[in-house]
Amino acid sequence: MRFKASIQNITTFTKLTASLNSLGPLAWVKLSDDQVCFTIIPEQGTQVWAALSIDTIFETYTVQSAANNVINLEVPLGPLNRALKSALNATSAQIRLTKKDNMPLLALTIVTTSSSNTYSAFPTGGANDDGFDAPFDDLGGGGNRETIITQEVPVRVLGPDVVSGLHEPQCREPDVHIILPPLMQLKSISDRFTKLALAGARTGAGSSAARTRLDMAANMHGCLKMSIKTDAMSISSVWTDLSNPELDPSQVAGGTIGIAEHPSTRMKLLGSADGRSDQGWASVRIDGRDWGKVMSVGRLGGRVIACFCHEHALILYVYLPTDNGEDESVLTYYVSSYSA
Amino acid sequence: MVVLNFTLTPEAASEIHDLLVCLGKFSDTVAIEARRERFTFTALNSSKSAYAAATLVGKQFFSTYECVPTQGGPDGRFTCSIYTRALLSVFKARLHDPLGRDGAISRCEVSVQENANTCRFIVKMVCNQGVIKTYKLTYEAVDVMHALFDRNMAKNRWSMRAGGLREYVEYFGTRTEMLDIFSGEEGDGRVVFKSFTEKISNGKEVLKHPLVTAVAVNTSDFEEFNVQPGMHIIISVKDFKAIVIHADTLKTSVKAFYSQPTRPLQFSYGSDGLLCEFTLMTSGDYNGPATAPTPAPQIPSRLASRAQSATDSRSMPPPTSPASRRSARRQAAPRKASSPKPQPDPESLFVNQDEEEDSRWEPLDHNEEETLGWDAAADRDAGSFPTFRDSGSFSKVEVATTVGADGMEGIAPSQRVSQVKGLW
Structure with a gap:
């Protein structure tokens, strides 16, 4: 089972998870070759069935599984949204399904170049004489401080039998x-x-x-x-x-x-x-x-x-x-x- | 009678606000220690795993500063403790406002009034248009304790702009508990700040597990970085956040000093007459390689020991010496209390402590007299005093001292046991 993609539209993805999270904390995410589906079925209230084309949020997208290259996950939206928020200023962001200690998780790898704060150019040492002063090395290399952030969102992998019982509501033709x-x-x-x-x-x-x-x-x-x-x-x-x-x-x-x-x-x-x-x-x-x-x-x-x-x-x-x-x-x- | 008067500029008053917000994250009360030359706020958290001290230099931080303690000569000090919230309701946000809007002050005058009946901390906020707001806060005279930290032992050091650290902290998920600072392997050039929660859960609960966030930073982003490669040191995320956010208000750099996991770590920063030092307990090697232990003194890695009248953590004796200075009462403590305890539980940030150790941290009880407890169980077979029980009083006294002003629920003892005896 493999899933890996780079997130092309972080803002949309972040807003999407925030919107869905207001209806329910958990989403059923179905990853397939041509679509990404998010479904929220709360115990009470409104259901959401979202079907997104891959390129709405992802690019260089690969999904592989024994079940027709479909992966079903249960994803907590709060942590996912929080993780995506830290990518809002990223230069690149990747998401992949992985395992740690036998627990499946979605790992986001985010590369940012930190916005350099300039105030340290003039160190304010204060009454601090403990042997090392703040050096002036921040003066030159401002822009290229690269920071890599890894966010791990715990997920549950859902078997085909679990999701087969979930159906989109049927409704008569609207008036x-x-x-x-x-x-x-x-x-x-x-x-x-x-x-x-x-x-x-x-x-x-x-x-x-x-x-x-x-x-x-x-x-x-x-x-x-x-x-x-x-x-x-x-x-x-x-x-x-x-x-x-x-x-x-x-x-x-x-x-x-x-x-x-x-x-x-x-x-x-x-x-x-x-x-x-x-x-x-x-x-x-x-x-x-x-x-x-x-x-x-x-x-x-x-x-x-x-x-x-x-x-x-x-x-x-x-x-x-x-x-x-x-x-x-x-x-x-x-x-x-x-x-x- | 103690003399303590000082005046603050609006800028300094608002710095006190920021400082109190930070100290409030550690403890409900702040202890104050005033000396002739300087003024110190300290806070110790309830699990005694984190200690904060902020020293304000008399001449630099204040517009005017005068402190004449009643006794002790040049080394004398005035100590007390006040509810952090009470102080914060006086040192509100936006005391300093260049546009002079609501709440802005032109200066702040503080004095202490102490006599047989009252202990008052008087704060006068002199506002614009001649309005003067006077606040009188009750304080409690207590002994102030300081954490000991020996920087000579702390070979691992780094320093970074608070703004940079703050950025990293903002990536952390909510509700995480611990922060692992991992200095990468040799030649790696990376440091990883990882926020996580150690909690074993299964089934559906897995999804409630908080986010694990790792921020990998180049060592070149530090102003100084000199840490043994491959070392994991774990502290509380909450403490780290509080420190970094406060340091960022001062636009300064945070310096870290530590020796090895399970021994204390100190963060230090300051500017313009304000010096903050936070001594935090650390915990062990979170799934990392065993670090070569630096020779440690044969004394438990107590976060802090009582150092009465000790001046400054750096001039304090190193952790080895308190053993010789222990009072007779403390020497009576079981021997095992002073054997080194490596922490077996990597989750725990807390110092392993037994009752004796714990009670050392309690504020001195000046009213150590027999007090009368009330046995609510009314167990008639319990002893010669069917309804009164001396032994039950200890916990009540404790509640009374910690809950203080708002804890009026308990029934205060009204008579001494010795007086009651005559009645029976």
């Missing part, structure tokens, strides 16, 4: 699909709603979980609505002029006929573009705090399409920006809706 507004905007508003709801919950009765329930709804006329309701208040925000992307006949079961019969086609007939109509909304109820964790993916700066299955689930597709426009990398978030 509404819409491109979300900038996530930072969305997140700050949903965080504010959740906070307000929690502030009320402290004095009132009832569990706080029920109080932080956000209502999210969208229609096929570019409207998104987020609202929260408690005994004391009801607030909502509406976005308009968002876009509902056209479905690609080649991607929908049944082609053109499939599109004609698609739930979203029927939803187009209902509702209005100003968001005032009561009709044509597909809505879900989600937990505000869980949503805050999902929104953490905003740091990756991808385009996000939200698919609403009315009163069932909300699925977010986060498309990572790529250089070549091909081999798109997608993170899929499965947020299930609470029943009323």
Whole structure:
């Protein structure tokens, strides 16, 4: 079993692990010839299934194993993220699967040229006469102090039988699909709603979980609505002029006929573009705090399409920006809706 | 009555803040030792594996400095101990602010008021616009102890800019416990700082194991590097971080002195009338080759011994001499206490110590009188005093001295046993 790669895009990899880590501490990482998959299945809350093209984060990538060159690992995201952070200013960073004392681990080897601090050029000896003064040798050779950092992240190797039981959630065709507004905007508003709801919950009765329930709804006329309701208040925000992307006949079961019969086609007939109509909304109820964790993916700066299955689930597709426009990398978030 | 008055510039006051933050990482209380010429803060951690001393030179560090101890003549000293947090709430951050914003001071005046009833450490913060904030802190008169460290024995030395070390520390994972400083094999030209946690875990727990980080540095990045090749020396990451971060605030270089694992290591740095010395216990050869032991004195590698009125660690007698100066009481200690103990457990940073050794470190109890304990168990068969037990008092006294002001939970003894006897 061999895995070795140099990390081509440390920032993306770091942001990715940080975003995933907010949903769960452990990731199932599947390394194969053409893809790197990260899957987070927390006990509660949103699942993430991310499939990245190799060159989104790696280059000179080799993976070999007896099981069709696929390696499945369980990786703690916190330490991995921490390790990657130390590579942010690196000149090069490599990652490989190795063993120490019979324990598998991902070893990151990071080469940095330390930023030289210049203050030592004038040594401040103080009242210190213990026989050696700070020499002046720092004056010349500033830039090429090379430091090699090795970070060892403990991992668990998962056998094919362990992962064979894990399946991506299946969902019916969505009623509404819409491109979300900038996530930072969305997140700050949903965080504010959740906070307000929690502030009320402290004095009132009832569990706080029920109080932080956000209502999210969208229609096929570019409207998104987020609202929260408690005994004391009801607030909502509406976005308009968002876009509902056209479905690609080649991607929908049944082609053109499939599109004609698609739930979203029927939803187009209902509702209005100003968001005032009561009709044509597909809505879900989600937990505000869980949503805050999902929104953490905003740091990756991808385009996000939200698919609403009315009163069932909300699925977010986060498309990572790529250089070549091909081999798109997608993170899929499965947020299930609470029943009323 | 002791006279201790000094004045600090805003810069010096903010340096005291930084220093207290650092010392606070070692201990809840700082001990103060004031002499005619200088002022020293010391801190000793609870496991007594790390000792910190910061000496402020009277004429250099302070704007004005005056100390006249009550006794002892020119070598006299005034000692006390104060809660680090209490001092930090006075020496707040941003005392020095060139723009004169909130919290900035124009100078700081400190004096000590001591009489039969009160022990007060009085700090006057003279702020801008004529505002004067006066703080009165209670202190406890204690004996101050110093760690002994003999630099002549410490043949291994290096020195590096604190900024460089700080960079390395930032790569370390959170929650790691130990730091192995490994000087590479001969001709290697590398030093490895490795932060790790020694914990055996299995199954799912493996993934909770903290990150192991190794930072390999060229010896040429050091200002001085003179260490026996192949040596591993292990200290606590937390201590190292605290030291490096503080040294970096002074923009200075950190010097390290050590002889061999299981014997103390000292970090030293300073600038402008401030000299910091940290004496840390080290532990053994973490999966490294056996190092040729340098001839060590036949005295346990105690991190520190009591050296009453000792002036400065460098002028202190080397670790061999305290044996001859041991008090009669200490000589009564079991002989085995002074046999050399190589540390079998590489995980432990702590000095092997038995009860006797431990109690030597306790602050002197000036109220050594019979105190009355309270037997909560009320075991009626326990002895002639069914509800009172003398022997139970020791631990209570200890709690009272360590918990101090905020430990008002226990019931204080109200009568002497001798007085109680008459009643029964």
